[in-house]
Amino acid sequence: DQQVKQNSPSLSVQEGRISILNCDYTNSMFDYFLWYKKYPAEGPTFLISISSIKDKNEDGRFTVFLNKSAKHLSLHIVPSQPGDSAVYFCAASNNAGGTSYGKLTFGQGTILTVHP
Amino acid sequence: EAGVAQSPRYKIIEKRQSVAFWCNPISGHATLYWYQQILGQGPKLLIQFQNNGVVDDSQLPKDRFSAERLKGVDSTLKIQPAKLEDSAVYLCASSPARAGRQETQYFGPGTRLLVL
Numbered sequence A: 001d002q003q004v005k006q007n008s009p010s011l012s013v014q015e016g017r018i019s020i021l022n023c024d025y026t027n028s029m030f031d032y033f034l035w036y037k038k039y040p041a042e043g044p045t046f047l048i049s050i051s052s053i054k055d056k057n058e059d060g061r062f063t064v065f066l067n068k069s070a071k072h073l074s075l076h077i078v079p080s081q082p083g084d085s086a087v088y089f090c091a092a093s094n095n096a097g098g099t100s101y102g103k104l105t106f107g108q109g110t111i112l113t114v115h116p
Numbered sequence B: 001e002a003g004v005a006q007s008p009r010y011k012i013i014e015k016r017q018s019v020a021f022w023c024n025p026i027s028g029h030a031t032l033y034w035y036q037q038i039l040g041q042g043p044k045l046l047i048q049f050q051n052n053g054v055v056d057d058s059q060l061p062k063d064r065f066s067a068e069r070l071k072g073v074d075s076t077l078k079i080q081p082a083k084l085e086d087s088a089v090y091l092c093a094s095s096p097a098r099a100g101r102q103e104t105q106y107f108g109p110g111t112r113l114l115v116l
Helices: none
Strands: A010-014 A019-025 A032-038 A045-051 A056-059 A062-067 A072-077 A086-093 A110-115 B005-007 B010-013 B019-024 B031-037 B044-050 B053-056 B065-068 B075-079 B088-095 B111-115
Touching: A010 A019, A019 A032, A019 A086, A019 A110, A032 A062, A045 A056, A045 A062, A045 A072, A072 A086, B005 B088, B010 B019, B019 B088, B019 B111, B031 B075, B044 B065, B044 B075, B075 B088
Parallel strands: A010 A110, B010 B111
Antiparallel strands: A019 A072, A032 A045, A032 A086, A056 A062, A062 A072, A086 A110, B005 B019, B019 B075, B031 B044, B031 B088, B044 B053, B065 B075, B088 B111
């Protein structure tokens, strides 16, 4: 059962334009969402996160939007740069009740390519 | 601050052989995670330690996989005997995670295992 899904395996964008990466989830108990970025031969690195009590979080060129009713989140990168080319993973966790230690469920990833 | 260290970086073995991976988390991080990432998929949690105790090993194939975290610092993950489907990248991550609070997980570079 894939609880977190990234339905687009790849995305190609021109430098300077907006990149929009999408993620859907099925488990309504998830209350925290994260995006990780991964370069080849490296481990994933944390990019940005959002709590379920918010619908938007912004950090520089990166903005994450959460639509709880649709169980959907998206990552916007504006403007896109060639150095943003990487695999982007969406992840979710359930921290309700104070018993969780941050277990993450990941999506399959989306390969972003930003062309100069 | 030193990151999460993993060794070896690459390992090639034949099926039915055994293999072990080592992880040294970021100093002071109480929580340690082992993930399996199969090509084209997102990381999947195998086991999670809080100090030297197991918090979650529900997705660990216990008939062939084992892990330990002695003294609450370094950890080893072992596969015995290996199967072809164990070919994957094994990622170690650590965080200062505490109950009910989402902390960033920091990943190591991973060990790429190929089972022939």
